[in-house]
Amino acid sequence: MFRSMLFLPGNTPKMLINANYFGADAVIFDLEDAVSPAEKDAARILVANILRDLDFCRCTKIVRINAIDTDDWKLDLDRILPRQPDLIMLPKASQPQDVLLLDEYLLAAERHSGRSPGIIALIETALGIENAYLIASASERVRALFLGAEDLAATLRCKRTKSGQEIAYARQRLVNAARAAGIDVYDTPFTDVNDDAGLSEDTAYAKSLGFTGKAAISPRQLQIINRVFSPSPDEIQYAQEVMEAIALAKEQGRGVVALRGRMIDAPVAAQAQQVLDAANRQGIKTEVLV
Amino acid sequence: MSSKVVSSLREAIQKVGLRDGMTISFHHHLRNGDYVLNLVMEEIAALGIRDLTVNASSLFDIHIPLCEHIRSQTVTRLQTNYMSSGIGAIISQGILKAPVQFRTHGGRARDIALGHTPIDVAFIAAPTSDPMGNLTGKTGKSACGSLGYAYPDAIYAKKVIVITDHLVPYPLQGWSIPEIYVDYVVTVDAIGNPNGIISGTTQLTRDPVALVMAGYAAQVIENSGLLRDGFSFQTGAGGASVAAAKYLKDIMLQKNIRGSFGLGGITGYMVDMLQAGCFQSLMDVQCFDLKAAESIRSDPRHQEISALQYAAPGCRSAAVDSLDVVILGATEIDTEFNVNVHTDSNGYIIGGSGGHSDAAACAKLCMIIAPMFRTRRPIILDHVTCISTPGRDVDVLVTQGGIAVNPKNEALRQRLADAGLPVVDIHELKEKTERITGVPKIPPKGSRPVAEVISRDGALLDSIFEVPAR
Numbered sequence: 001m002f003r004s005m006l007f008l009p010g011n012t013p014k015m016l017i018n019a020n021y022f023g024a025d026a027v028i029f030d031l032e033d034a035v036s037p038a039e040k041d042a043a044r045i046l047v048a049n050i051l052r053d054l055d056f057c058r059c060t061k062i063v064r065i066n067a068i069d070t071d072d073w074k075l076d077l078d079r080i081l082p083r084q085p086d087l088i089m090l091p092k093a094s095q096p097q098d099v100l101l102l103d104e105y106l107l108a109a110e111r112h113s114g115r116s117p118g119i120i121a122l123i124e125t126a127l128g129i130e131n132a133y134l135i136a137s138a139s140e141r142v143r144a145l146f147l148g149a150e151d152l153a154a155t156l157r158c159k160r161t162k163s164g165q166e167i168a169y170a171r172q173r174l175v176n177a178a179r180a181a182g183i184d185v186y187d188t189p190f191t192d193v194n195d196d197a198g199l200s201e202d203t204a205y206a207k208s209l210g211f212t213g214k215a216a217i218s219p220r221q222l223q224i225i226n227r228v229f230s231p232s233p234d235e236i237q238y239a240q241e242v243m244e245a246i247a248l249a250k251e252q253g254r255g256v257v258a259l260r261g262r263m264i265d266a267p268v269a270a271q272a273q274q275v276l277d278a279a280n281r282q283g284i285k286t287e288v289l290v
Numbered sequence: 291m292s293s294k295v296v297s298s299l300r301e302a303i304q305k306v307g308l309r310d311g312m313t314i315s316f317h318h319h320l321r322n323g324d325y326v327l328n329l330v331m332e333e334i335a336a337l338g339i340r341d342l343t344v345n346a347s348s349l350f351d352i353h354i355p356l357c358e359h360i361r362s363q364t365v366t367r368l369q370t371n372y373m374s375s376g377i378g379a380i381i382s383q384g385i386l387k388a389p390v391q392f393r394t395h396g397g398r399a400r401d402i403a404l405g406h407t408p409i410d411v412a413f414i415a416a417p418t419s420d421p422m423g424n425l426t427g428k429t430g431k432s433a434c435g436s437l438g439y440a441y442p443d444a445i446y447a448k449k450v451i452v453i454t455d456h457l458v459p460y461p462l463q464g465w466s467i468p469e470i471y472v473d474y475v476v477t478v479d480a481i482g483n484p485n486g487i488i489s490g491t492t493q494l495t496r497d498p499v500a501l502v503m504a505g506y507a508a509q510v511i512e513n514s515g516l517l518r519d520g521f522s523f524q525t526g527a528g529g530a531s532v533a534a535a536k537y538l539k540d541i542m543l544q545k546n547i548r549g550s551f552g553l554g555g556i557t558g559y560m561v562d563m564l565q566a567g568c569f570q571s572l573m574d575v576q577c578f579d580l581k582a583a584e585s586i587r588s589d590p591r592h593q594e595i596s597a598l599q600y601a602a603p604g605c606r607s608a609a610v611d612s613l614d615v616v617i618l619g620a621t622e623i624d625t626e627f628n629v630n631v632h633t634d635s636n637g638y639i640i641g642g643s644g645g646h647s648d649a650a651a652c653a654k655l656c657m658i659i660a661p662m663f664r665t666r667r668p669i670i671l672d673h674v675t676c677i678s679t680p681g682r683d684v685d686v687l688v689t690q691g692g693i694a695v696n697p698k699n700e701a702l703r704q705r706l707a708d709a710g711l712p713v714v715d716i717h718e719l720k721e722k723t724e725r726i727t728g729v730p731k732i733p734p735k736g737s738r739p740v741a742e743v744i745s746r747d748g749a750l751l752d753s754i755f756e757v758p759a760r
Binding site: 014015017018021022023053054055218219220223 | 496498499501502505663665690691722725726
């Protein structure tokens with residue numbers, strides 16, 4: 001689970017050598033749209049070397065390969081897989097067969113090396129949105145869905161807007177499909193890197209829909225995204241009170257648990273546990289916040 | 291009414307009796323837009339005067355014509371506090387027989403005041419002057435704000451010539467330097483190019499690495515134990531330093547901390563902090579942008595100070611003596627925390643201490659901000675190419691990859707670690723960097739010194755050696 005995922009063009013050495021210092025939970029090394037055809041080869045080498053040489057600590061390494069209808073995706077994988085990225089992002093995933101094709105290639109690599117990465121399916125076509133659940137459940141290797149709104153808007157023949165009403169259906173369908181398949185789901189980047197208020201609003205909206213996290217196209221967006229997707233002190237405190245109330249009721253042999261005049265049922269307890277889990281993952285010392 | 295205005299620069303030079311072997315001085319508030327140094331040197335060369343010492347508080351690339359006067363022996367010795375990379379590259383090739391003397395801003399002021407570096411004739415570029423030499427930098431078409439570095443020259447030089455492009459009737463109101471120090475006033479069409487004097491606005495950097503470092507820097511200050519009411523602060527005009535000031539302002543406002551003063555060269559971001567109530571006063575030796583220049587003109591809390599009051603050691607007191615925190619840059623830093631701001635890693639002169647060593651020596655917390663690497667070069671080395679500021683005066687190094695605290699300040703290290711900041715040993719940080727960059731070869735050093743770095747107390751700190759022409 002990542003709060004933030006930072007896209008870094010695979011042909012920008014100055015950015016790549018600092019990839020692990022920006023504060024992203026995950027970094028997506030992009031070999032696809034950000035890299036022109038003439039630079040694909042150089043970018044592969046650069047990203048492979050970065051994966052080999054940088055200490056990523058807690059930062060997850062994702063590589064966006066080229067789409068499977070190109071000649072590049074296998075070349076990407078052949079160069080990248082020996083450097084053991086954590087996840088491969090598959091662009092333009094439109095049907096389960098796309099995932100299965102990649103899955104097959106990764107399986108072959110796994111037989112050879114003993115390990116291989118998971119898949120994030122980048123859904124950015126109308127067909128992909130309609131097939132979201134089938135894609136999400138096509139292989140156990142699929143760990144998350146990811147909404148790519150810019151390409152999607154093109155296939156929908158509509159204009160991308162800051163308010164995002166044109167992708168409302170896509171967002172909700174993707175969240176539902178991913179959750180139905182039991183995997184994570186990530187929101188499309190907010191493309192105006194100078195609009196902090198807009199980013200904050202868009203991120204909060206994505207969180208409210210159920211997205212796991214959101215992508216960033218600039219390191220400057222990470223602080224806001226991480227903050228929005230981190231549990232707030234109030235949320236942590238409430239979650240702790242819920243767990244304490246449950247523990248107390250159990251101790252006293254009571255079947256019904258109430259807190260602040262509200263019944264604590266299983267979904268509330270589950271959400272409280274999710275908040276505490278997220279706090280622990282992010283290294284927030286929950287005990288001092290009580 | 292009497293007047294000190296003479297008809298030409300040549301007449302003024304002749305009247306003060308400038309002759310072979312003397313020392314002349316310049317201040318640098320017009321920065322890379324300064325016309326005055328070149329105008330004066332052309333006139334002196336035309337008069338056939340030779341073997342001069344030039345004592346300039348800083349030199350910029352606009353002053354490259356000075357190199358021709360060096361080659362022709364009009365100038366044979368150079369004293370300065372800073373030299374930008376274009377002129378630095380030429381000087382690095384050894385065109386002067388005698389090594390350049392680099393001082394700090396405070397050290398230069400002190401040495402002038404004590405007569406260690408006596409000045410025969412000071413040339414003061416004045417954005418506004420009256421006919422008797424009351425002058426200011428706050429108004430006029432070439433306004434630059436503070437004239438802090440010109441004070442010791444004006445006060446202690448044997449003769450003072452004011453050069454202005456904005457002559458106003460006597461008496462100028464709100465002068466910075468008064469007529470009592472001035473011998474002659476010369477008017478010229480322009481003392482500088484406004485575009486090179488001060489930048490329009492100091493933009494907040496968009497460099498993500500600088501922003502990461504700035505965030506850490508602000509957190510270091512927040513957790514240093516020094517950020518409380520009465521706090522005082524100095525920072526530079528570099529991208530990460532300015533961003534750190536912005537983040538610090540947010541923290542101070544959030545915690546309702548009312549500081550005492552901001553010091554040094556002043557940017558618009560320090561003005562923002564003043565206006566937001568973070569400080570009671572700014573003590574300004576040099577304005578870096580238009581916002582600072584406007585503020586010093588209109589806000590009485592924004593005060594002009596001389597280089598002596600700013601940083602001169604040996605004064606009864608100087609403002610740096612009361613400084614809590616300073617943020618400074620580095621071209622290199624070594625594992626003993628020695629900092630180089632004079633040369634690049636190939637040994638070419640690209641800067642100078644300015645107020646670096648003064649603030650570092652006096653501030654309670656001296657923080658260096660520098661990226662782990664610039665292009666292919668690691669910044670942390672076993673030994674810096676040139677020691678500009680000794681490691682004993684540096685408390686902490688902030689990089690994007692972690693924060694290294696000088697072992698002399700174990701209490702600070704503990705505080706930062708307790709606050710959850712990424713504190714690392716400087717050797718570990720160096721190794722981490724070298725895993726990416728490799729270990730650079732040390733470039734060959736020439737045998738002849740082209741510059742001496744003189745510490746603020748007058749001792750020889752290091753030498754810079756001749757390098758081949760680029």
